[in-house]
Amino acid sequence: MTGVKVKQDNTFELIKKSLKLIDIKDYSQALKVVQKACEISREENLKERISVCLSLSGFIQYMLNPDDAESLLLIKDSSFMAGRSEDITSKLVNELVLGNINFSKNNKDIALIHYNNALKLSTVNDEFDLSDTINTRIKQLQNGLDYYLPTQSDPLVSLVKISRSITALTDIDELLTVIAQETKNAIRADRCTVFLWDKDDDELWSKVALGVEESQEIRFPAGKGLAGYVVKTGETLNITDAYSDPRFNPEVDIKTGYKTKTILCMPIMNNNGEIIGAFQVLNKIDGVFTKNDEDLLIAIGGSASIALENAQLFDQQLQMYREQKLLFESFIDTLATSIDARDKITAGHSSRVRMYSGLLADKIGMNQKDKAVLEKAAILHDVGKIGIRDSVLQKEGKLTEEEYKHIQEHVRITHNILNKIYMSSDFRMITEIASSHHEKYDGTGYYRHLKGKEITLGGRILAIADVFDAITSKRHYRDKMPIKNAVKIIIDGAGSHFDPELTKEFLSISLDKISKVFITNPKISMSKQDSDILKNYNLKQIYEIASDSELNDIQKQVLDIFNSYYYEKKEDIIEK
Numbered sequence: 001m002t003g004v005k006v007k008q009d010n011t012f013e014l015i016k017k018s019l020k021l022i023d024i025k026d027y028s029q030a031l032k033v034v035q036k037a038c039e040i041s042r043e044e045n046l047k048e049r050i051s052v053c054l055s056l057s058g059f060i061q062y063m064l065n066p067d068d069a070e071s072l073l074l075i076k077d078s079s080f081m082a083g084r085s086e087d088i089t090s091k092l093v094n095e096l097v098l099g100n101i102n103f104s105k106n107n108k109d110i111a112l113i114h115y116n117n118a119l120k121l122s123t124v125n126d127e128f129d130l131s132d133t134i135n136t137r138i139k140q141l142q143n144g145l146d147y148y149l150p151t152q153s154d155p156l157v158s159l160v161k162i163s164r165s166i167t168a169l170t171d172i173d174e175l176l177t178v179i180a181q182e183t184k185n186a187i188r189a190d191r192c193t194v195f196l197w198d199k200d201d202d203e204l205w206s207k208v209a210l211g212v213e214e215s216q217e218i219r220f221p222a223g224k225g226l227a228g229y230v231v232k233t234g235e236t237l238n239i240t241d242a243y244s245d246p247r248f249n250p251e252v253d254i255k256t257g258y259k260t261k262t263i264l265c266m267p268i269m270n271n272n273g274e275i276i277g278a279f280q281v282l283n284k285i286d287g288v289f290t291k292n293d294e295d296l297l298i299a300i301g302g303s304a305s306i307a308l309e310n311a312q313l314f315d316q317q318l319q320m321y322r323e324q325k326l327l328f329e330s331f332i333d334t335l336a337t338s339i340d341a342r343d344k345i346t347a348g349h350s351s352r353v354r355m356y357s358g359l360l361a362d363k364i365g366m367n368q369k370d371k372a373v374l375e376k377a378a379i380l381h382d383v384g385k386i387g388i389r390d391s392v393l394q395k396e397g398k399l400t401e402e403e404y405k406h407i408q409e410h411v412r413i414t415h416n417i418l419n420k421i422y423m424s425s426d427f428r429m430i431t432e433i434a435s436s437h438h439e440k441y442d443g444t445g446y447y448r449h450l451k452g453k454e455i456t457l458g459g460r461i462l463a464i465a466d467v468f469d470a471i472t473s474k475r476h477y478r479d480k481m482p483i484k485n486a487v488k489i490i491i492d493g494a495g496s497h498f499d500p501e502l503t504k505e506f507l508s509i510s511l512d513k514i515s516k517v518f519i520t521n522p523k524i525s526m527s528k529q530d531s532d533i534l535k536n537y538n539l540k541q542i543y544e545i546a547s548d549s550e551l552n553d554i555q556k557q558v559l560d561i562f563n564s565y566y567y568e569k570k571e572d573i574i575e576k
Helices: 002-023 027-043 047-064 069-085 088-104 108-122 131-142 155-168 172-187 225-233 251-256 291-342 349-363 368-380 383-387 401-419 425-434 457-471 483-493 500-507 511-518 528-534 539-547 553-566
Strands: 189-198 203-207 217-221 237-239 263-269 275-284
Touching (some): 002 027, 002 047, 027 047, 047 088, 069 088, 108 131, 172 291, 189 225, 217 225, 225 237, 225 263, 263 291, 291 368, 291 383, 349 368, 349 457, 349 500, 368 457, 401 425, 425 457, 457 483, 457 500, 483 500, 500 539, 511 528, 511 539, 511 553, 528 553, 539 553
Antiparallel strands (some): 203 217, 237 263
């Protein structure tokens, strides 16, 4: 019994190997393997295996020579033996080969009957794991593809992946890579490149062909190369010997060391029949490119063209959005600069308020989208000062009551100016935030006397940032406040002027981040040593240190370092 079992195992492996050889169309080698399995089966009288071998032998002989009548007789004999033995595997293989023969003869209805019979049998016993092969053949039948396509690299799977990419991918480079990879797999080629035709510049471009260096771009005039010929003429080129074709340029092979043998190059057309690019597939793995490969490339191109056009459109819209965003941000910067031009001593105020606001936004975990809106509002929060008289805006000393009321009008003017600018829904909050920076948490601010959470979160952040910069900056009528006094104003304002929770968060921002905002001299930068020290302390702690009359050496060092940046003492700071 043991000897028979070994022989059965040998026939199993041989039959399994022959099935793989059949799938890649290596019929001559497959026949040798099947004949060996048949010899062993006859020696040991393994009737079920003999039936399987007869089915495979008959099928292989038919594929080698369709006019060989003996091949069909072998399959008929195997069918009889399978029926007598009631062996599921024998019946399954017999139904599969009958399906294959009818598929190859284009008898699709009959082929489908045999494949369905085989599929039912595979649910009972599928020792050779044939269910995937059968399902692939059924899919190929139903989708009008040719029998001579392989089952192991199923082109339908590639078509499905490309189709999914239509909705899943918007990045044009990533999409080109997916389409090229799946096309390469489906057609069993060594390399594939998908070129797009840039009609404005009359150039073809793509990421480098799969198998070469990645993240490098190919770009050349559309009148050059085989791909250029294809997009200009609309012809499909199927070249079986690249070096014998005068249109082939061997320079790339010489440069890269690659040897091009076979080429399939085909235009990609959109639904309007317009050429938008080209496929270039190199070196068929198992021979030359066939008519079936051309048909498959047309099918892939149908799905790919939709995906590529969608991605190009998205890319164009994204570029337009970027340009509009740059224009908008340039406009914002211009408005802010116009305020700086009115009063040189307060120049940079809006920029510093933006930085303080950004630090507080990060501290509370604000998302990037809302933070971007907040920072734009910070840049624009004083734009209304355009409408304030120079005599008031630049006055040295205390303002009169009438002058103070006049300068308060800048907030209303800010609202009116920004409200007249068309903004998308994402940026409408800019107006609301910018015109809320003088509102107070207790409702005593201006100009709308909003209270508590009636004030937008951005407005409450801006209120702290605006005041902190005002009291830590030089003005016409005073120098910078000592940091102890400035921080005390923020602490005392919690709950009345400022949101108490936001005040707490602001005071916990580390000194290295705060100090970098103080630096206005472009020749000065913070040393790493100073940064490492300051990042261990925050505004609340520097207030406590500055308020202490008796400091230890470490506290004194921290205060000295902080003040050197606060007052920008050049002698204490390492210059760039």
